[in-house]
């Protein structure tokens with residue numbers, strides 16, 4: 001099993017150590033102080049050799065005082081719920097936890113916590129994770145799964161269940177239906193029945209499914225996955241698992257626009273600032289950018305669209321891309337120079353080209369996109 | 384048409400036809416105007432005789448009115464003023480332009496001698512019966528009562544049913560009108576609004592009132608025993624006059640020499656200024672000539688020379704103020720108040736006229752209403768509430784031009800702020816320039832608007848201190864509540880997670896309350912500082 005999987009005991013120990021420090025400070029009438037990693041872009045370090053964002057040394061200090069007493073009490077209250085879950089192997093989503101806080105009483109009183117909105121409770125959960133530097137999944141708290149639909153004729157997944165049992169899934173038996181990884185990569189073990197040549201992650205799950213239905217996975221020894229937009233923890237951990245356990249090249253195929261490059265591809269490859277403490281296990285630094293590339297537009301004469309600056313959404317995306325060039329350590333690193341150049345190209349020309357544009361190359365040939373993708377992989381037409 | 388005759392209508396006839404110009408433009412307004420003229424007169428009379436006013440006001444609905452959509456309304460106002468001699472009564476109530484205040488130049492409420500006769504005319508026109516008056520001066524043994532109608536053709540009062548009777552008071556006047564009208568009690572043009580506004584700027588007034596619909600009489604006690612002294616009138620300042628007014632004024636001096644006319648007929652004209660006028664084109668040879676011998680055409684040139692000569696500003700001694708202390712006490716009579724801010728500016732000359740601005744802003748606890756409703760704006764000119772046409776008024780303009788948000792009030796751009804506040808703005812000046820004859824809107828010269836604006840900004844700063852203090856108090860309360868609520872949860876949670884013994888819990892709770900207690904002390908200190916600032920402000924005012 002991977003090193004990612006820390007034992008239940010370790011999580012408990014960490015949590016209790018923090019609680020013990022707080023309680024004994026209180027007994028001495030001293031102000032307890034909690035320190036957590038500051039999870040923001042200005043505290044993100046990108047080292048190309050490491051491959052993902054790691055935390056800098058900025059910390060967020062919360063000292064107990066009248067202004068912070070609410071946050072700290074809520075933290076301890078929710079921590080208690082999470083620890084309890086862990087102890088009895090109960091699993092919950094954030095929303096379920098939010099409702100649990102509504103049902104629990106403290107000193108016989110309801111509503112002691114006043115979480116009016118779920119977002120208030122969510123941010124406390126996130127804070128606990130940053131504080132203990134552990135993953136939410138290790139606390140049996142999961143987010144709704146989205147994306148990561150996977151197709152393969154070779155892949156076999158073994159899941160280790162909480163009760164000690166195992167579940168084995170052979171993806172070749174699923175036909176055109178996808179396998180969707182649960183948001184807990186730590187509990188999965190991968191095996192291939194026959195050597196796999198590559199893994200292709202497609203931004204649009206619809207396009208991924210089209211490729212499968214047209215026989216992509218039958219013709220190529222591969223793993224095909226739909227990302228469904230910005231990758232969730234599930235998708236990110238799953239890619240990392242494929243990278244580490246199978247050691248196959250991973251290619252990402254999506255739109256040629258600033259949003260895809262910045263939010264989808266960068267997150268998949270190097271993680272995000274908000275998840276600094278988990279990028280290690282939730283990013284796949286070796287994933288390659290297959291396209292679309294600016295040169296593809298010319299080569300295949302692809303139709304593209306002009307960014308409308310009077311559309312607030314598109315104008316904002318453009319502004320964010322400019323900011324990324326200024327502030328995002330990922331795009332500032334020499335190793336990602338080619339990606340940075342693409343961003344410059346997009347900002348300068350104010351155009352975007354969508355992944356489905358390949359359909360325009362030869363509308364009479366449904367296999368044309370597949371052919372181009374394979375051609376690009378074989379010829380090294382990626383970044 | 385040959386047989387058409389040119390007639391000269393009497394003053395009374397003119398006003399009878401143009402009552403809408405003097406406040407009788409609708410049945411609703413007629414009730415308010417009648418009340419207003421009666422109360423203003425009573426207050427003026429008391430002030431002139433240094434009597435502490437005690438007024439009774441009763442407004443009843445007697446039945447349907449004569450006109451469409453009207454009621455027969457009775458308006459009765461009784462005062463403890465000096466009273467009127469029986470022979471004066473028909474002149475006061477039945478004759479236009481019979482006034483002891485005529486001739487301008489003082490800050491009295493009444494100015495022209497039109498008000499009460501117009502009310503009598505309205506009563507007579509709508510209900511065929513003038514005013515019923517009871518009156519007694521201290522020199523009279525018995526009081527007199529009579530009905531007075533207006534002889535519109537002759538501008539004369541007609542006395543009916545005159546009787547004498549024993550009255551249980553030394554002196555005073557009671558008048559009753561029965562008119563066609565409609566009752567509106569609330570809102571800008573409401574009767575209650577009028578009474579409330581009158582109470583506010585007359586701290587020395589004790590008022591008893593009953594308005595149709597109330598359960599019982601209400602009594603509001605005076606908060607000061609000082610009767611305001613209306614300073615004696617001043618002569619007009621030459622720069623406030625128009626040519627026509629100047630010539631009329633001059634003609635009244637007839638045989639007087641020009642030199643004497645200039646120095647006796649005006650304020651601020653010194654021998655020195657006459658010298659200056661001569662440099663500016665006033666013919667030397669005129670100086671000792673009599674006014675009549677100069678003639679109108681030449682007077683025009685004299686007028687021009689005066690206008691071109693710099694003169695000292697008029698004296699500001701002719702204005703009177705209610706005063707911050709009295710206003711502060713008076714405002715508390717209007718309801719339950721969270722806090723207030725009052726301000727009296729120093730008298731100032733605007734457009735060559737002395738003027739003084741006073742402001743009172745209060746936040747009420749007992750005036751629910753939408754948070755985004757505008758504040759209630761009370762405007763006053765010489766202590767008379769202005770209740771209509773607030774749009775173009777200098778006072779409204781000034782209030783809208785202030786950035787109230789910077790003092791902690793809510794406001795959308797260039798409009799009145801919102802919230803349960805009453806903002807009273809009072810102008811006092813012997814020469815208030817109104818936009819039109821109905822005297823509801825003060826003409827907005829830039830200078831005057833700026834002066835009002837300054838006053839409002841100063842009052843706003845005071846208000847901000849209150850709001851700041853309130854905010855600090857709110858913070859303290861919130862912090863205390865937080866500690867009470869969240870402190871125990873923290874300790875209970877820690878003890879539970881650690882499965883710690885009860886003894887540790889108690890100790891930790893004690894430690895917690897020590898820590899948070901220190902914070903609370905800090906918050907209390909902050910509040911005290913805010914309190915001190917407020918106190919300093921208040922002692923500065925008194």
Ligand SMILES: Nc1ncnc2c1ncn2[C@@H]1O[C@H](COP(=O)(O)OP(=O)(O)OP(=O)(O)O)[C@@H](O)[C@H]1O
Nearest residue numbers: 424428475482483484493494495496497498499556
């Ligand atoms: N209640 C009263 N007690 C004593 N004197 C009064 C009373 N009411 C009116 N008078 C006298 O009658 C005069 C005429 O009153 P009237 O209201 O017609 O004119 P005004 O108050 O001088 O001016 P305006 O037309 O502006 O009201 C007053 O100047 C005052 O001398």
Ligand SMILES: [Mg+2]
Nearest residue numbers: 424493498499
């Ligand atoms: Mg009057």
